Amino acid sequence: MNDNDIVLRVEDIHKSFGGNEVLRGVSFDVRRGETKVFIGPSGTGKSTLLRCINQLTPPDRGKVWLDGEEVTNSGARINYFRQKIGMVFQNFFLFDHLTALKNVELALLRVRGMGKAEARAKALTELRQVGMEDWADHYPAELSGGQAQRVSIARALAMDPDVILFDEPTSALDPELTREVLEVMRKLAREGMTMLVVTHEMGFACSVANEVLFMENGVVAEQGSPDLLLHDPRFTRMKDFIGRIDSRMED
Amino acid sequence: MDVLSILIDWLPYLLSGVASTLGLVLAALTLGLLLGLPMALGQVYGSRPVRWVVGVYVWFFRGLPILVLLFLFWFGIFPGLGLGDLSAFVVGAVVLGLRGAAYQSQIFRGAIQSVGEGQMIAARSLGMSRVTAIRSVILPQAMRIALPGWSNEYPNILTDSAVCYAIGVVELLTITARMVTQTHITMPIYLATAGIFIILNYGGLKALHRLEKRIAIPGFGTGAM
Amino acid sequence: MDQSVFIFDILLPALMQGLVVTLQLIACSAPFGLALGIAVAVGRQYGGRVTSWLCKTFVFLIKGTPLLLLLFILYFGLPAIGITFSAFVASVVGFILCNGAYNAEYIRGALISIKDGQMVAARSLGMTRWQAIKNVILPQALRRAIPGLSNEFIYLIKYSSLAYMLTVIELSGAGKLVATKYFTYTESFAVVGVIYLVLVTITTAAVSILERRVAVPGTARAATAAQL
Numbered sequence: 001m002n003d004n005d006i007v008l009r010v011e012d013i014h015k016s017f018g019g020n021e022v023l024r025g026v027s028f029d030v031r032r033g034e035t036k037v038f039i040g041p042s043g044t045g046k047s048t049l050l051r052c053i054n055q056l057t058p059p060d061r062g063k064v065w066l067d068g069e070e071v072t073n074s075g076a077r078i079n080y081f082r083q084k085i086g087m088v089f090q091n092f093f094l095f096d097h098l099t100a101l102k103n104v105e106l107a108l109l110r111v112r113g114m115g116k117a118e119a120r121a122k123a124l125t126e127l128r129q130v131g132m133e134d135w136a137d138h139y140p141a142e143l144s145g146g147q148a149q150r151v152s153i154a155r156a157l158a159m160d161p162d163v164i165l166f167d168e169p170t171s172a173l174d175p176e177l178t179r180e181v182l183e184v185m186r187k188l189a190r191e192g193m194t195m196l197v198v199t200h201e202m203g204f205a206c207s208v209a210n211e212v213l214f215m216e217n218g219v220v221a222e223q224g225s226p227d228l229l230l231h232d233p234r235f236t237r238m239k240d241f242i243g244r245i246d247s248r249m250e251d
Numbered sequence: 252m253d254v255l256s257i258l259i260d261w262l263p264y265l266l267s268g269v270a271s272t273l274g275l276v277l278a279a280l281t282l283g284l285l286l287g288l289p290m291a292l293g294q295v296y297g298s299r300p301v302r303w304v305v306g307v308y309v310w311f312f313r314g315l316p317i318l319v320l321l322f323l324f325w326f327g328i329f330p331g332l333g334l335g336d337l338s339a340f341v342v343g344a345v346v347l348g349l350r351g352a353a354y355q356s357q358i359f360r361g362a363i364q365s366v367g368e369g370q371m372i373a374a375r376s377l378g379m380s381r382v383t384a385i386r387s388v389i390l391p392q393a394m395r396i397a398l399p400g401w402s403n404e405y406p407n408i409l410t411d412s413a414v415c416y417a418i419g420v421v422e423l424l425t426i427t428a429r430m431v432t433q434t435h436i437t438m439p440i441y442l443a444t445a446g447i448f449i450i451l452n453y454g455g456l457k458a459l460h461r462l463e464k465r466i467a468i469p470g471f472g473t474g475a476m
Numbered sequence: 477m478d479q480s481v482f483i484f485d486i487l488l489p490a491l492m493q494g495l496v497v498t499l500q501l502i503a504c505s506a507p508f509g510l511a512l513g514i515a516v517a518v519g520r521q522y523g524g525r526v527t528s529w530l531c532k533t534f535v536f537l538i539k540g541t542p543l544l545l546l547l548f549i550l551y552f553g554l555p556a557i558g559i560t561f562s563a564f565v566a567s568v569v570g571f572i573l574c575n576g577a578y579n580a581e582y583i584r585g586a587l588i589s590i591k592d593g594q595m596v597a598a599r600s601l602g603m604t605r606w607q608a609i610k611n612v613i614l615p616q617a618l619r620r621a622i623p624g625l626s627n628e629f630i631y632l633i634k635y636s637s638l639a640y641m642l643t644v645i646e647l648s649g650a651g652k653l654v655a656t657k658y659f660t661y662t663e664s665f666a667v668v669g670v671i672y673l674v675l676v677t678i679t680t681a682a683v684s685i686l687e688r689r690v691a692v693p694g695t696a697r698a699a700t701a702a703q704l
Contacts, residue, residue: 096367
């Protein structure tokens, strides 16, 4: 493997809230075009891990590199790195006062300093990518959860990020809407977008992930291809976890 | 003597009072906005000393009667600062504005705090600086949320502006009092002035509500509130 | 003259006399302002068409008129049609009307927020409409209106200063007289201001104690939050 392929390097991330150590040394490398899926019980620090990567939550210890440049301790340059590390949230966090189009345009205008016409054209292109160009002039309150999430993906895409972090992107959606969002994510993966996805959607993980990281108690407990973790007898912990979820769902 | 014809003779004078009162109100609202908004930002995003200073300012200006504030600044503070030449109108507008800033800052503070935390997180995740996020994402929403409460500042300042009579600002009430003294017509003139205040009051409110509807956005409660 | 001699021997004694008048103004106005507020709110909400309209118009007119103009009408205007009040009484009447109109708005809001079921339940027990309002609806509504009513009470403390414009020598008037006589405007009005701040701050603290005292488990706060 060529080291140049590595777009994001995460090294020994630790994070505590109060006395509670949520992340206890997490490390991994992400190659360009790869999709990594994080699975695990809630409260094991998966969302915190994503926020540590783009420094929305600064880690207590550990380092993050993007394309060989250190993201941690980067001072004001963090705003540059955040453009290159897109993020999609569980609750969308669309800007409620702006239409879908303006949501995608805003950072192009205010952060990238693009001209109006160029920003508009780019925003429309990204909305088309996620199948939302017909809804460009609608406000967030007028969109379904699935539509809102697709707009928020377009908003992240518009910054031409090297990698996108998805923080439980479908957890707030019912199954029908979940499907349309996963469809968009699947398409992005096919087109070579680098993605880190925290999710409970095993189907998505199995069909799209190049690698699954099973997290438990603030560390990566198991790591490997979906096939390996699900079928190799040496790996048991993720299977146990999935079994627990399934039996709970049958109750 | 025919009351109505006297009133009509005096009408231009009365209208000059209306203009003066509206000038006071507009100046005070503007000053209150220009000071109140940064104060609100300071109280939400500022360091501890900044928050403390704003808190004391608000406590002071909301705790004192408008009459005492006017006396304090007109007779005491402004002359003491060597600003004794300022006209009563300017002092009246400034004092109403300084006090309005205290009230407005609390309206804006509440509105800023009611914007969901996720808005700031999403803005920062796109690479916006804190200042850009506040300017482009938080404030446009907060201003819409604040508008219904802010609209109520207008009638408050309008009715308080009459107290500027006490320091000799030639506004509507002062002109009314002069007319009463000179014409010896009392009730009709007082009631006419009351009528004018009522029209200014509800007319202005109606215009503000129309503005609220115009800038209403789906999902923001402004139109309905 | 020594600053402390001036403040303690001249200013404060004069202000204390004024403070007594201010407290008298408030004491004479507040109870009637509350009573008027309740009457107007109930009349507006539960009265017949005419009563309701009258109550609505009363609030509309009073809220639309500056208090100082209202005081002028009461003190300088009414004698022209044969009604003469002393300056103190005219002030108190003005404060009652103004305080009552604003109180009525808060109480009415609280009345509206009481669920219909309360009235139905009271009537089903055989209470008359008025008994139900008095014994069931109002006690709940007044509790909910406390934050608004306290606000108005604090406004009353501050606006009682306008009585000076009718020559009542209350706290700010006493300050003005001393200030003019000794040419000590900043000091005098600063001390007057401090006294108002003390009054307002004490009242605010007392109100929060009162609110806790009269709180009924499971009602007040959650309901207010939901209304907002």
